[in-house]
Amino acid sequence: MLKPLRIVLWAAVALAVAGVAAYVYLDRQNSVATAPTVAIGGPFKLAASTGGIVDSAQLKGQPFAVFFGFTHCPDVCPTTLYEMSSALGKLGDEAKDLKVFFITVDPERDTTEFLKSYLTSFDPRIVGLRPTPDELPQVAKSYRVFYEKVASEDGDYTMNHTALVYLMDREGKFFGTLDYEEKPEVRLAKLRRLLKEE
Ligand code: NI
Numbered sequence: 001m002l003k004p005l006r007i008v009l010w011a012a013v014a015l016a017v018a019g020v021a022a023y024v025y026l027d028r029q030n031s032v033a034t035a036p037t038v039a040i041g042g043p044f045k046l047a048a049s050t051g052g053i054v055d056s057a058q059l060k061g062q063p064f065a066v067f068f069g070f071t072h073c074p075d076v077c078p079t080t081l082y083e084m085s086s087a088l089g090k091l092g093d094e095a096k097d098l099k100v101f102f103i104t105v106d107p108e109r110d111t112t113e114f115l116k117s118y119l120t121s122f123d124p125r126i127v128g129l130r131p132t133p134d135e136l137p138q139v140a141k142s143y144r145v146f147y148e149k150v151a152s153e154d155g156d157y158t159m160n161h162t163a164l165v166y167l168m169d170r171e172g173k174f175f176g177t178l179d180y181e182e183k184p185e186v187r188l189a190k191l192r193r194l195l196k197e198e
Helices: 004-030 077-094 110-117 136-142 184-198
Strands: 045-048 054-056 064-071 098-102 126-130 147-151 155-162 165-168 174-176
Touching: 064 077, 077 098, 077 126, 098 110, 110 126, 155 184, 165 184, 174 184
Parallel strands: 064 098, 098 126
Antiparallel strands: 045 054, 045 126, 064 165, 147 155, 165 174
8 A cells, every 4th residue: 555645646747647648749739839848748669468569669559548557556556557548448449549558667577478368357448568677667667757765564565656658649649648547538538539639
């Protein structure tokens, strides 16, 4: 379990990232050519729970979503995956091509096989990706994602991590975020906007 102070700190981190996201979104809306843009996301080639490699270059023309987490997560990750599955279920065929990538920040324990069996509880459009310990810092950095290993009382460890879902458009550019525990209708509206964007 996260201590209250940690929750507050991580909420602050999430808000800071959301602030950047809102700024980028406004920038897009206003087409202000001179405003600085903050790049969120970048190319990746990672081992997938569905077998083989997912190469972001092959996703061109297709929007996708990215979430960082780990399978031993007690609450935030399963909740996010559950909420995402529920949204995908409601969107049905509207989101039939939408891929959602769950990138583990705990590659030590989360093998692709483990990710595969864990994700059977959720919508099949959610694909697990496992960066190697060497690949993880780069992909997390490109999404401005924070993660850290924390020793737990039982001598094991847990991971703290950013809990935002990143929405990426057909060009592979940052489109916006889904925020932890926001209203389901807000989440659905954001996903619909992403899917309709040309
Ligand atoms: Ni988590």
